[in-house]
Amino acid sequence: MVLPIEAPNDKSAPAFNIARIRDYWLGGVHHAELDRKYADHIMVCAPQVPYLVREQRAMVRRMVRYLVQCGVRQFLDLGSGVPTMGYVHEVAQAADPQSRVLYVDIDPHLVRDGQELLRDNENADYLEADIRRVDDVLGAPRLRELLDLSRPVAVLMIETLLHIPDTEEPAAMVAGYVDALCSGSYLGISHFSATTELMNGFMLFAQMFGVPPVVTLREPEQVAEFFTGLELVPPGLVPLPLWRPDPGDDPQRNADRVRVPTGLARKPGV
Incomplete structure (x- = not known):
């Protein structure tokens, strides 16, 4: 189901950035006034979304800790x-x-900021690339320098596939990455599903503030x-809240109804 929530690619489109809006909701500092403005607009129309973004970030922390416990020491984060x-x-x-x-993203401004943040980290970097071009990403010299695919x-796709419509064959893209991995590798995905509240929020946004982004x-x-x-x-x-919660976590009421399916899967041996 394709819904208008990404700015159209024309000169009149608002220059807000979804990644920076998420940073704002997470309490970061890497966003601009326009991002904050549109973040507040979204909160008016769909007040549950910032909570879900924060829950998603908490889940990523749990997922990464679990992967490290499983012996994984290499991570490829797509649409970062x-x-x-x-x-x-x-x-x-x-x-460890x-x-x-x-990290990989197509937005050169995000990549520039990410590279600056990681400048003194010899074990992490940020690659500018279109994740839909699997061979370009996997063949990038920096990836080959940093990660050993043997x-x-x-591979993490956290809220990533939300921005890739079916016409761009996301299943083939995902399979392309998985096929390049050795057995014992993992794929993590978190993805929004439709809800009545979310769809009503999109309609309200369009009525009050104009064209939102497309997901x-x-x-x-x-x-x-x-x-x-x-x-x-x-x-x-x-x-989302039920993916391996930490001991002592108190998931929200009706957490089982949160429409953000989340999972982690292992590539089996031959």
Whole structure:
């Protein structure tokens, strides 16, 4: 289901940035006044979204810690946005300073900021590339310098596929990355599904503030198809707050109804 929530590619389009809006909701500093303005507009129309973004970041921390416990020390994060506020390299390298992380995004401004943030980190970097061009990403010299694809790698697509419509064959793209990985590697995905509240929020945004960005919402069954051929880690594909919560976590009421399917799967041996 494609819904208008990404600025159209024309000169009249608003210059807000979804990644920087998320940074604002997470309490970061890498955003501009226009990003804050549109973030506040979204909050008016869909007040649950900032909460879900924060829950998603907390889940990433849990997922990365789990992967490190499983022996993974290499991470490829696709469609990365701003790599701050407890993101992949911070969590992985806190557990093991030798963990290696490569972020990838198509936005040159985000890449520039990310490279500056990682300037003194020899085990993490930020690559400017179109993640839909799998061969370009996997063949990039910097990726080959930083990651050893003959050893397990965790590929993370956190809210990434939301921005890739079915016409661009996201399943083939995901399979392209998975096929390049050795057995024992992992794929992590978190993806928004449609809800009545979210769809009403999009309509309200359009009425009050104009054209929002464009996203493709997918049902959990559709998200599950991206894991074809892989072994889902318990508890499987579940609502975001229920993916391996930490002891003592108190998920919100009706957490099982949160329509953000999330899962991690392992590539089996031959």
